[in-house]
Amino acid sequence: MTTATTSSSAPASGDIRLVNLTKTFGGSNAVENINLTIPHGSYCCLLGPSGCGKTTILRMIAGHETPTSGEIYIGNDMVVGKPPVERGTAMMFQSYALFPHLTILDNVAFYLKMRNVGKEERRAKAEDMLKRVQLHALKDRMPAQLSGGQQQRVALARSLITNPKVLLLDEPLSALDEFLRLRMRGELKSLQNELGITFVHVTHTQPEAIALANMVVVMDTGRIDQADTANVIFNRPTTPYVARFMGGQNVLTGSVEAKADGRIKLKGTGGAVFEAALKEPSPAVGATMSIAVRRDRIKLRKNREAKVATGANEIKGVVDSTEYQGSYVKVTVEMGGGVFVANLPDGDYFADPVDKGDAVIASWNTADVNILSKVDSGAAGDPYLNANH
Numbered sequence: 001m002t003t004a005t006t007s008s009s010a011p012a013s014g015d016i017r018l019v020n021l022t023k024t025f026g027g028s029n030a031v032e033n034i035n036l037t038i039p040h041g042s043y044c045c046l047l048g049p050s051g052c053g054k055t056t057i058l059r060m061i062a063g064h065e066t067p068t069s070g071e072i073y074i075g076n077d078m079v080v081g082k083p084p085v086e087r088g089t090a091m092m093f094q095s096y097a098l099f100p101h102l103t104i105l106d107n108v109a110f111y112l113k114m115r116n117v118g119k120e121e122r123r124a125k126a127e128d129m130l131k132r133v134q135l136h137a138l139k140d141r142m143p144a145q146l147s148g149g150q151q152q153r154v155a156l157a158r159s160l161i162t163n164p165k166v167l168l169l170d171e172p173l174s175a176l177d178e179f180l181r182l183r184m185r186g187e188l189k190s191l192q193n194e195l196g197i198t199f200v201h202v203t204h205t206q207p208e209a210i211a212l213a214n215m216v217v218v219m220d221t222g223r224i225d226q227a228d229t230a231n232v233i234f235n236r237p238t239t240p241y242v243a244r245f246m247g248g249q250n251v252l253t254g255s256v257e258a259k260a261d262g263r264i265k266l267k268g269t270g271g272a273v274f275e276a277a278l279k280e281p282s283p284a285v286g287a288t289m290s291i292a293v294r295r296d297r298i299k300l301r302k303n304r305e306a307k308v309a310t311g312a313n314e315i316k317g318v319v320d321s322t323e324y325q326g327s328y329v330k331v332t333v334e335m336g337g338g339v340f341v342a343n344l345p346d347g348d349y350f351a352d353p354v355d356k357g358d359a360v361i362a363s364w365n366t367a368d369v370n371i372l373s374k375v376d377s378g379a380a381g382d383p384y385l386n387a388n389h
Contacts, residue, residue, distance in 0.1 A: 013075035014040045014088075014165035014198035016061060021070035023056050030056045032222045034070070038215065040165075043192050043199045045209035048219035048245070054202045058168050061200065062091040074166060090159040091168040094175060096151050098143040098158075105130065105139040108157045129157040132191070149180040153187070160195070167192075169201040173208060185211050206246050210234055218242050235294070240376035243292040250298070250340050253290045253376050256283050263366065265312070266291070270336055275312040276369035290376040297368040298342035300331060302352070303359040314363045315340065319354050333360060 021034040031053040038044045046054035059065040063084035072079050079087045098107050105126050112122035130136040133153040173181045189212055192199045209216050210230045217227040226242045234246055243249035254266030254274050266274040276291055283289050317335035329349040333340045
């Protein structure tokens with residue numbers, strides 16, 4: 001289903017500002033004290049698991065939910081209390097809800113008809129929009145005669161025909177198969193670049209957010225855990241939650257043993273030593289802190305003689321499982337009651353493969369360690385605990 005709004009004749013800013021935004025349902029906060037600025041022309045993905053509040057935020061921006069408290073600005077306009085039609089937004093839901101009895105052309109022109117735009121003008125605008133989404137040749141077909149990807153492009157055209165400042169997309173790719181999903185990702189990004197308007201896209205799929213967005217907002221239980229570029233979110237997460245949720249990261253915890261020569265040394269239980277480049281603010285000696293290491297930065301070697309891992313950034317364990325992923329092999333290693341994951345290039349893995357039950361030592365470079373701003377609450381007493389399988 002798609003809802004759309006009109007916008008002024010002159011292009012206006014699609015900046016979005018959420019100020020102290022809270023939404024309560026039945027005494028529980030679905031969204032709590034959100035402060036966020038989405039610059040005009042951004043492709044922003046709200047990312048998180050089901051129930052984290054991302055769709056609630058989208059619906060409040062659109063005007064389909066009213067905040068319990070807080071403010072929403074689109075451009076310079078405070079839009080809380082305004083109906084959806086006055087916000088300069090368009091929203092596309094998961095269900096495309098095309099009218100089955102109307103042609104593709106008439107589906108796209110529908111909202112202009114509701115606004116009393118003349119027949120010739122609305123049909124001309126609808127044809128132009130169908131050309132943009134490469135469906136003009138199918139304008140006389142009925143929705144049932146289109147594929148899922150084609151139906152989605154019709155829904156997009158119907159959303160965009162009102163020339164919105166902001167396009168809001170609620171998990172628009174979730175109903176598509178993998179092949180179509182990848183294709184539509186490219187089409188969405190290309191369309192956003194062409195139009196130059198603000199896209200706000202809700203998803204629970206990490207690769208989708210990274211591929212599409214120049215701004216990723218990672219949410220957890222109604223709050224923003226981190227908001228930044230896709231590159232920073234993936235490579236430099238600030239919290240254990242973001243590191244694990246984004247995938248590709250191992251989280252380790254230890255106590256600060258020493259600081260010298262621009263490096264910080266952590267000591268974990270079992271004698272493990274972790275080392276990272278020192279950054280400010282510098283934690284005190286004796287403090288507990290957590291670090292993250294990308295899975296594809298890990299090296300594995302067989303521990304045939306059951307040696308103790310004595311070097312910095314080395315830990316030993318036993319292979320729990322292997323999964324072939326095409327370009328790499330995911331190796332899950334059991335270590336001290338937790339797990340550690342290495343994504344090994346397929347060439348490296350098959351040159352000296354490991355299997356379930358093999359003793360191994362995992363190692364990584366100090367330069368690949370990212371210090372987290374929060375201590376991993378799930379790792380108390382166990383520096384190896386890594387919940388992200």
